[in-house]
Amino acid sequence: MPADSNTKPKPKRRGGRAKGTPNRKYDRQPATLVRCRACGSTERSAYFSTTETAYEGTAPDGKPYTHIVRRRCACATCGQHRVEVAYENRRGKK
Numbered sequence: 869m870p871a872d873s874n875t876k877p878k879p880k881r882r883g884g885r886a887k888g889t890p891n892r893k894y895d896r897q898p899a900t901l902v903r904c905r906a907c908g909s910t911e912r913s914a915y916f917s918t919t920e921t922a923y924e925g926t927a928p929d930g931k932p933y934t935h936i937v938r939r940r941c942a943c944a945t946c947g948q949h950r951v952e953v954a955y956e957n958r959r960g961k962k
Contacts, residue, residue, distance in 0.1 A: 902952045904943040911944035915952075927955035934958050
């Protein structure tokens with residue numbers, strides 16, 4: 869039996885943002901590159917032996933933090949090992 873001729877085909881939905889909706893503004897922060905003290909290169913190996921410490925304070929840039937993260941890596945150019953320290957502000961569970 870043929871399909872009912874009274875049904876209308878569904879309109880195709882287009883993906884993406886609705887017309888007239890403004891772009892979302894994201895907070896952009898410059899990433900700090902850690903340089904090797906021996907050769908000055910910013911290239912590094914993969915991180916290993918990551919240590920996280922829950923400690924509240926104010927970072928050297930003046931922003932508050934809740935955790936200190938220390939990541940060990942090696943310079944990809946000369947092989948010098950180093951520890952990169954990052955200050956992270958993590959929200960607590962609500």
